[in-house]
Amino acid sequence: MTEYNEVLHDEDDDFILDIDGLKVYFELRKRGFQHAGFVQAVDGVDLKLRRGETIAIVGESGCGKTSLMKTILRINTPTDGTITFDGEIINDLKSKKLKNLRRKIGFVQQDPYGALAPFMDVQTILEEPLKINGVKNRKDRIERVRQVLEEVRMTPVDDFLRKFPHQLSGGQQQRVVIARAMILSPILLVADEPVSMLDASVRVEILKLLRTLQEEHNLAVIYITHDLATVRYFSEYIYVMYAGQVIEKAPESQLINETAHPYSRALLAATSDPDPKNVDEFQDVPAGEPPSLVTPPAGCRFHPRCESIIQGTCDLERPPEFDLGNRHTVSCWLFQDRPIVRDFSKDLE
Numbered sequence: 001m002t003e004y005n006e007v008l009h010d011e012d013d014d015f016i017l018d019i020d021g022l023k024v025y026f027e028l029r030k031r032g033f034q035h036a037g038f039v040q041a042v043d044g045v046d047l048k049l050r051r052g053e054t055i056a057i058v059g060e061s062g063c064g065k066t067s068l069m070k071t072i073l074r075i076n077t078p079t080d081g082t083i084t085f086d087g088e089i090i091n092d093l094k095s096k097k098l099k100n101l102r103r104k105i106g107f108v109q110q111d112p113y114g115a116l117a118p119f120m121d122v123q124t125i126l127e128e129p130l131k132i133n134g135v136k137n138r139k140d141r142i143e144r145v146r147q148v149l150e151e152v153r154m155t156p157v158d159d160f161l162r163k164f165p166h167q168l169s170g171g172q173q174q175r176v177v178i179a180r181a182m183i184l185s186p187i188l189l190v191a192d193e194p195v196s197m198l199d200a201s202v203r204v205e206i207l208k209l210l211r212t213l214q215e216e217h218n219l220a221v222i223y224i225t226h227d228l229a230t231v232r233y234f235s236e237y238i239y240v241m242y243a244g245q246v247i248e249k250a251p252e253s254q255l256i257n258e259t260a261h262p263y264s265r266a267l268l269a270a271t272s273d274p275d276p277k278n279v280d281e282f283q284d285v286p287a288g289e290p291p292s293l294v295t296p297p298a299g300c301r302f303h304p305r306c307e308s309i310i311q312g313t314c315d316l317e318r319p320p321e322f323d324l325g326n327r328h329t330v331s332c333w334l335f336q337d338r339p340i341v342r343d344f345s346k347d348l349e
């Protein structure tokens with residue numbers, strides 16, 4: 001949409017990723033002859049990422065963050081909408097082109113403990129992607145493994161090459177996972193809850209490492225978290241997701257200081273301590289449960305939990321995206337006096 005571009009982006013922006021109207025639905029198993037429906041895990045998401053930019057996607061458990069990321073990697077297939085990555089529409093990529101896509105995207109997946117094969121040592125784990133991608137010379141592979149271990153600060157490297165995952169601390173295991181994500185020199189790094197399973201004391205170190213790698217390689221990074229406190233240390237731009245949809249987005253300080261959506265405000269109130277060292281666990285707020293993604297509420301999906309609900313509006317129609325200026329938009333009827341940048345009613349057909 002030109003309108004949308006004009007408000008949020010400059011003409012010469014160089015996007016590495018451009019997601020437009022993405023839907024990712026999972027079909028539920030049929031009960032007898034009856035169609036059981038779909039889980040609408042991602043439902044009409046737009047997202048743009050420049051080369052070298054760091055964004056965060058924030059939202060409660062089950063709001064569709066991992067589903068969205070797995071679709072960018074084409075582990076999931078888009079149901080609708082388009083994903084353009086590095087100049088190419090990737091919706092229908094197959095075999096060789098798919099392998100090429102995954103080479104350009106480093107993925108730090110959600111569960112670091114399940115991410116490393118327990119019977120492989122660090123060197124074997126890190127050599128594997130190189131082998132799969134045609135680095136035939138063993139000396140070349142080992143040289144690259146050593147280089148990337150240096151980069152994730154696992155030094156002296158010789159102390160770690162022959163270690164198995166169980167001989168490493170949680171933080172060291174996560175460094176290996178990050179090393180593996182970096183080994184093929186990706187242009188985009190997706191980090192899905194990279195610190196949520198770690199002790200509070202090592203969270204900051206891992207976040208700093210990701211920041212350093214991002215700067216050294218001019219990487220684009222998508223940082224996924226349910227914890228707004230860690231976002232403040234990391235991302236330039238924040239997307240807040242609720243029940244499969246982006247409900248607010250803004251540059252980091254703008255989102256923190258001028259929080260607009262009632263859901264974002266509640267999420268922010270839950271993370272009262274800005275220092276990730278002191279944030280032990282995510283408090284489950286706001287009150288109430290996120291809705292079913294099989295039969296989501298009509299209108300704004302947050303309306304059943306919202307204290308500022310406008311009856312007869314919020315419960316009937318999905319709010320468009322309203323422009324608040326400074327690259328800040330919100331999908332909430334409380335801001336209906338602002339200009340519309342994206343009208344979702346046209347997506348319904």
Ligand SMILES: Nc1ncnc2c1ncn2[C@@H]1O[C@H](COP(=O)(O)OP(=O)(O)OP(=O)(O)O)[C@@H](O)[C@H]1O
Pocket residue numbers: 026027039040041059060061062063064065066067068110226293
């Ligand atoms: N392969 C699948 N088949 C069916 N449903 C799925 C599948 N993957 C995810 N879902 C459902 O999609 C919804 C979104 O899940 P997703 O894992 O994307 O959320 P999330 O935001 O990453 O949550 P968390 O913070 O807990 O990791 C959930 O209801 C989940 O059960």
Ligand SMILES: [Mg+2]
Pocket residue numbers: 065066067110192
């Ligand atoms: Mg997830």
